[in-house]
Amino acid sequence: MNRRFHLGRLATLLTLPALSACSSGLNALKPSSTYVATVGVSYGPDPRHKLDVYRPSGKPPRGGWPVAVFFYGGSWHWGSRTEYTFAGEALASRGVLALIADYRLYPEVRYPGFLDDSARATGYALREASKLGGNPQRVYVMGHSAGAYNAAMVALDERWLKAQGQSPASLAGWIGLAGPYEFLPISNPQAQVVFHHPDVPPGTQPIDYVKRDAPRAFLGAARSDHLVNPVRNTEQMAERLKSAGAPVELKLYDGVDHVTLVASMAWSLRWMSSVLDDVSGFMLAEPATTPTTAAKSAAQ
Template sequence: MELRVELCGQVRLPVDVTTTCPDNLCNFTYARVFTRLDLYIPKDISRSCPVVAFITGGAWIIGYKAWGALLGRRLAERGIIVACIDYRNFPQGTIGDMVSDASQGISYVCNNIASYGGDPNRIYLMGQSAGAHIAACALMEQAVKESSGQSISWSVTQIKAYFGLSGGYNIHSLVDHFHERGLNRSIFLSIMEGEESLSRYSPEIVVKQSSSQTIALLPLIVLMHGTEDYSIPSSASQTFADVLQQAGAQAKLLLYEGKTHTDIFLQDPLRGGRDPLVEDVLSVIHVDDEITQEKIAVAPAPRRLVFEWQLQLARDTMETTDLSMMDTNRINIK
């Protein structure tokens, strides 16, 4: 596995790692597997930092770890290490491969982040869109294994909270919706390993079928969704939150009025100023850290990165484009 480190300051590296850092960006290999992750580190790591393991979206087809760069930089500026974990996309892999890759990345973070200034007791899992689905699948799969005594490489109890941003958690209910949005039904079912696997890869259904021992292992689940999200409707998060609460899990839903599928993750940070997503994430991570909360409250607001007309043009374009921003009918399945 190859690790790229975005340095906002100095970082302690293991003695057996060789690295080059042109322009404050470190790239190095630490294991022989197919997945990679980018690590964003705060300037000040004089004390152990909280950690967010992030799984990006991309309709299970165009996901890439660099999509988390904006979030990584924003959170690193506020004292949080962010690991943006890559995974195989379709058709290089199907959902089982994606969940396995994500779980392997989470395992690396849990078992090695202390070497990079991270606090292994303050690790948070976050996913956006397809990444929220993949991360939730990995979390539930691990909880089921752990509660049944199976061998595991990381523990669900190491995760302080899960943040699901604009995700879909009941794949059965989304097949037709995605088809109407442009993600061809046959392609999507191939990604999900056939109709017979939809329940297995629907975290909402897995929760319903799980034992009380499995549910007891789950961390706080925070589901975040824009009310004007047409790619994945906010009802997907609402229903999942209800199911979690009925099962006895800790879950809360945060709805962002008037926000689309990408507003809170992309457009709002690009605008600069107040960032509701980052603020809500920080409020959970630093809930017991009054000193850090005070520092964040007086920190200068991030600057605007693009003009408003550019954001509006992008939004107008996306509203007339299908879900995956590609012609999925052209994907060849061999």
């Protein structure tokens, strides 16, 4: 099997015309009784520094709901939080407080601008979780495709959360769906401009930041994903985490592809895969140690 992942295929990733065309239908068909939404919350000074909050209906459990900060895909060129109300509803319906975050895109920014934004949104979640009804000890970063790259970098590379006065040890874990974690060399012109090709800076690959005390991870991918190679990316990342001694769960899905993997979280498509049950179960399960304990252990 050719293990080379050409980032050029990202030109047809999620939130491109494929999902953008159907997201209005997915969003329109979602239930409205499972959540309470607060839209357009600012987490920073830029117009793109906005997120929507989806609180589960009813009272939060003791300690607060688990919190998921979700980043969508789109080659770092496309996407809007308004296209992902179905994801906010899906997570809230399972008892997870969901924050669907926008971040700056090309050409407004190139690498690492969107990582600064992702860390800023995550820092907001860590600071404000209690006020929102969430548990600040159970904050997760989650993403699909390019958004999974963002989530992985925030969770694994301490540079980004450090700028927000936080660290990856503050996270309860991270969730990557069909993410690119090791994708050099870059061949697609759209992706090349995002990562400064041919002068790609060092340190752009999430897989290079794996270490034993990384936050616990859930990695999922479609077995038949022809856009982001699940072997080179998802399986290799899972193996690297496992070899380092970091906790990781791996799930490969049949019957879905790169786009329908995340679309199957929508109420009308949940018959396609168990991804929603799997990621929500991962977040609802009590971790072996709290982020605070992990931070103390790492410092010793």
